[in-house]
Amino acid sequence: MIVVHELLKRFQTAHEEIVAVDHLSFAVEPGEVYGLLGPNGAGKTTTLRMIVGLLRADGGYAEVGGYRSSTAPDEVKSRLGLVSASDGVYPWLSVREMLLFFADLYGVPLAEAKRQLAELTEVFGLSELLHRRCSTLSTGQKQRVVLARGLIHDPPVMLLDEPTRGLDVLGSKTVFDYIAHLRRQNKAVIVCTHRLDEAQRLCDRFGLLHRGRLLHEGTLAELQADTGHESLVEMFLDVLEREQLSAAAP
């Protein structure tokens, strides 16, 4: 469903060139939750943006459902739902108006959009919020609305970028339940997070990213066998330590 092949992205600053994503390749199948993990600045968000087509890749390609974002951007976007921690809402629209607006943006016919809205209202407990203006929502309520917005057009692929950032325990649980729901719906999901402990519980496969490069990839069992560590946190710390040592070596 999602194929990323040798994806490359460079950013030019005033003084240097930064390689944000360095020949990254991975694939995600329907019904699979893939955790793209790494510390801040690893290149996770940049990768997601290139898959969506919001950033132009300097090398390689990303395919969704057989369409490449460089040649058929609208087909790619039609198949994607994007949820980001920095997502905002339209303060003067009601929740219902906003969700139906996004359904319309994705070309969902009104009757189908209303059906989908009814289903999502039940799943996310939005019935009391539907007619409230978005500016009146609390953080947790807003997060539920944003998660519903990502699914309103029933995309086969979901991209979640730091979905639990800023959320308390209850809010995070909502996200976990959401991801489980996506898996049951047989969607291909990529979750980007630096919360490795959470990812360990949520995801089926993992890609460990550092400075734009994929260091390790596989299921938890495979990673444990590869690295000799039990948890993702330990694996990462080990990688960082070895990098520091090699950087310091003459």
Add this chain to the structure above:
Amino acid sequence: MTLQLDDRESDTPAPKPQPALARPVDAGRMMRLCLKELREILRDRRTIVTLVFMPLLVYPLLSVAFQRFAVTSFGSLTSTQYRVGVLSEADGVRLREFMLDGERILAKTKHASEEATPLNPLAKQEPSVSMFPVKDVRSELVSGYVDVVVRTQESETTYQDTPPNAGVPTSKRLQFQLFYREDGPFGKAAVAYIKERLAAVNQRSLEVRHIHLPTEVLVNPIRGTGAAVSLTALVPLILILMTITGAVYPAIDLTAGERERGTLETLMAAPVPRLRLLLAKYVAVLTVALFTAVANLAAMTGTLTATGLSKTIFGIDGLSMTLVGQVLGLLILFATFFSAVLLAVTSFARSFKEAQAYLVPLMLLSLAPGMMSLIPDLEFNGLLAVTPLVNIVLLARDIFEGNVKATLAVAAVVSSGLYTFSAIALAARIFGTDAILYGSQATWIELLRRPKTKREAATVAGALFCLAALFPLYFLISNALHQLQGATIAARLTISALVTALLFTLFPILIAALQSVRLNSGFQLRRAPSLTFLAAFILGISLWPFAHEIFLLNKALGIGAFDPEVFKSVQSFLDRWKEIPPGTILLSLAIVPAVCEEFFFRGYLMGAFQRSMSPARAIAFSAILFGAFHVITTSALATERFLPSTLMGLVLGWVCYRTGSVFPGMLLHTSHNGLLVMMA
């Protein structure tokens, strides 16, 4: 249309895609997009404040301030005094005699004059007239020493024309020549006052003595050259400023505001072209700007009428409905243009603060053209007719003064429309790019840099941008060519052909290069089957009867005034060109225009339209633009050329679409033009 794969991907196997999901944005979705933007902006309290409360407060305050100013400037609160200049004592005596006579007649029939009120201290008792001896009409009027100058003379004696009394004089008539300054504050009113009394005398003469009218009035307005500012010129300036105020907040909120709210990324991730998103935002900004303009105009009209200031500012007729309609039309034109400019500027901004920082210099810059309407005797010429914003302001001024030239008005409206499209296209290019979305280190130059990937055809936005740049150049150069009266016919034809080639081939090629458009596909320079050329030639030489029928239809419908002066000059032109070799005439009037116009209108423009609309629409739009270009000439609007040119454009567009090439159309166009030229 499939896009060329990026070079970096050429060695990977082509993907096997799933069935297409993306749906094009139809009219219904477009409307819902616009409604959402409008709903959002109109629910915002800040919009309501600008839309409703500011007009309700500003105009009453302005009227109070103006009244204080008027009272101070005009002196007595109890009466208006007209200052009348007379060139001789005899003139003064005659005027006084007839004025008193007329006053007596009117006093018997007139209603009681309106009382002065605190709101309207100048609405009053009858005005009074003071006479002053003057020596020079113009200088005394321009200096403002007097409001009107009167000169009298006896007109030709009238004779009975029926025998047996033929040749016998029956009565003498006194002619009153009234001179006044057009842009003076009281000139028109003073003239009307005097005319009213003289008309009363004439009326009484007719009723009582049944003889010829004893007086005759000739009114001679003159234009002032002094530094005095017409109050009517201030009115559009105020309304323009208020309209800007209404449009600024929505423009910022719908562009930079999206990023601040965190909704921009989600919006850009949706499968809707950026141009459509920007169009919806433009509709919302324009709607609010128009609401603001109407609210301000209504508040201003109501205030001026209620306080009686409308007559003080606009003269004896006050603020008529016709004038209100004209002002509204101009505000619509202005709002249409300025909303697009605002959107283009705010699209660069990454935050509210940044947007405000960009808009302050823009608004200050916009004041300069607004001030130009206050410059006396500034002629509204070809160059100013295509200069953004200045053209609207000066068009407003000329409409108020009642001396608009149709060609310049159309040039101003068309060029403003094209600039509007260009601004929206620019906004679509910038809005939601990664530099704006993510604040990447890209400079503004990179946002406008030439695309790295070659395109098969220009985008609609790019094509309209080219058109917006081409039209003013075309208009200005045509005007300049018209001034070459001293050159020979052959020289003028040659220069005209060169200019056509430059404008319709080299210029689009340059723009296409900047847009990274491939030459062959971008201008539809493809090979066509040989038979199509034969068909094109036959079609080209057989269309002239239809053109002639349309010409006759235009004449029957009264479309296009066939000015006898223009007809005479064309006839004289045709007589002179018999001295020129036929080859030169064919080349300059048939071949070059045909080839170059096809290159641009069908090759570049229609090719761009075909990227994002149906072939029928692409053919229709390019044909309409083709027809419009043939209407605008230097001396007059050749409206009779629109229909035949547009229909020709439809035929040429269809040929280009069917053959996939501009070459058969070039032959068709050339043979049609050539036949007409040789028959002339």
